[in-house]
């Protein structure tokens with residue numbers, strides 16, 4: 734099973750590339766974490782935000798496999814503890830479908846992306862900047878995997 738993180742935003746600063754890469758590299762070969770970056774639609778003067786969000790959403794959905802299990806990252810989604818995430822990971826691995834995590838841009842995810850999602854996951858009630866979301870997500874996936882394997886990385 735592959736994990737795919739589909740994020741709006743390219744050309745990230747070095748600390749974001751390093752932070753994400755550090756955790757993604759720790760994932761085991763049977764559970765690789767891949768990053769797909771979607772170009773942020775240009776916000777000029779008086780932008781039509783709904784149209785731009787829809788454009789970003791269309792690109793996100795094109796990068797999502799038709800059979801993928803889709804998890805939308807949403808401030809208002811369900812809060813999962815790391816242990817709950819580890820349980821989800823084990824459940825997901827049973828049917829083997831790839832899992833795509835969707836992270837929106839500065840204006841969030843358009844409705845079509847929310848509708849495509851099987852589950853909505855909130856990392857915190859705080860609105861986080863999207864570059865930080867990809868690092869937290871990668872760390873939590875690694876930590877959750879470490880729980881499923883009784884690996885010493887996670888100490889309860």
Ligand SMILES: C[S@@+](CC[C@H](N)C(=O)[O-])C[C@H]1O[C@@H](n2cnc3c(N)ncnc32)[C@H](O)[C@@H]1O
Nearest residue numbers: 806807836837840841842855856857859860861
């Ligand atoms: C800057 S936020 C967008 C804020 C936008 N106003 C909204 O309501 O979605 C960019 C993206 O980061 C993700 N995000 C930010 N904070 C989050 C959180 N606490 N939990 C889960 N995802 C979050 C979401 O995917 C969001 O679309």
